[in-house]
Amino acid sequence: MSESPPFTLDFNQYSPDWDRLGVVVPPFTIEADPRFMYLSTETRRALSKVSYMVEAGQGASVIVGEIGTGKTTLASWFHSRYDRRPDFTAAKIDEAPKKSGLLLLRRIAAEFGLRTRRATEDQLNEFRAFLVEESERGVLPLIIVDEAHELSPEQFVELRRLLNFRDPRGGKAYQLILLGRPELDINLRESPDFNDRVATRSSLDPLTPDDTKSLIEYRLLAAGRDSKQSVLFTDEAVLPIWRETRGYPRSICLLCLHLCLEFLTHDNLTQIDAPFVNEFLEQHDDYRRAPG
Structure with a gap:
């Protein structure tokens, strides 16, 4: 009986398809990067x-x-x-x-x-x-x-x-x-x-809902998304994001990063709307925590 070949993990297979978001770099990094500084x-x-x-x-x-x-x-x-x-x-x-x-x-x-x-x-x-x-x-x-x-x-x-x-x-x-x-x-x-x-x-201070919307849009544009493309995050999606993060920019970016990664696992979606955000928060309320 021949041995099975050793299992190898193809990391390229699991790399996020940022092209599908219309960006050239990840838009919601939580690292301090002056290129992504939103001016509230x-x-x-x-x-x-x-x-x-x-x-x-x-x-x-x-x-x-x-x-x-x-x-x-x-x-x-x-x-x-x-x-x-x-x-x-x-x-x-x-x-x-x-x-x-x-x-x-x-x-x-x-x-x-x-x-x-x-x-x-x-x-x-x-x-x-x-x-x-x-x-x-x-x-x-x-x-x-x-x-x-x-x-x-x-x-x-x-x-x-x-x-x-x-x-x-x-x-x-x-x-x-x-x-x-x-x-x-x-x-x-x-x-x-x-x-x-x-x-x-x-x-x-923490951002208002309007500034939260503007931060998300600015981040996407700064990452290379064409302003002529349809919006990725709908207006209705902003309010549950703001409520969850209480308007703190770093928390907004972390949540939006996870939302984008979840979005990229669904081939049939074109936008991140309020139901998508709410369902994500219900199913992944531990998204801030590292796996135990």
Whole structure:
């Protein structure tokens, strides 16, 4: 009796047929990608305020929002925008080291390609020389800190000391954007010396049903879907999506990703409508959880 050939899994057979959605890349990735950043009214307001403060050399800007409201995507957008400009150099800290002010300074220095020092004063001197040199070249350094609600009082002290640096013309020698959960506001009140130096504050709240619809449409267009094609998600499908996700952008994208994958398993469907969404939620209420 001959042995059966070993079973092999053809991964191409199980790859989603994104062409059927009319897109060239997956439209609902939950990774922070500036290409897919939907500009809601609040996001536009935050971008406008913070961009003005950065370019006017006003110092520190703060953006707060709950988990899933788009802070990390916004941080990536600011970094991408300003690091490409010849009059700026940008460093992004995705997650600050715990507690230590020196470790934070060392992380920032490493992002700018500077030498890291073992003593706080030596590291500040390294920064001072760098900032003066950049100022002479007409370049303004920008530091972006995501998850800034985890910063300690000691770290706010060191950031304040950096904000005290001045360029030869008397302006602030570098700009700072902090993004974090609402606890960031509480932490700032406990660091009044730094809090007094914040030039602008913005908040990111969950989306409205109308913005939820616009986010879905924008994502599909950004992924390559032709605007002349019939809508993929009907207007009636948006409300159950919004109710399920409570308007949080990351949750919207995760649910829409699963809806698209489920849609692609049905050859006879042309749209994702409200009954389809409701049936999916009834049958797959655990779609957020990894298999046990």
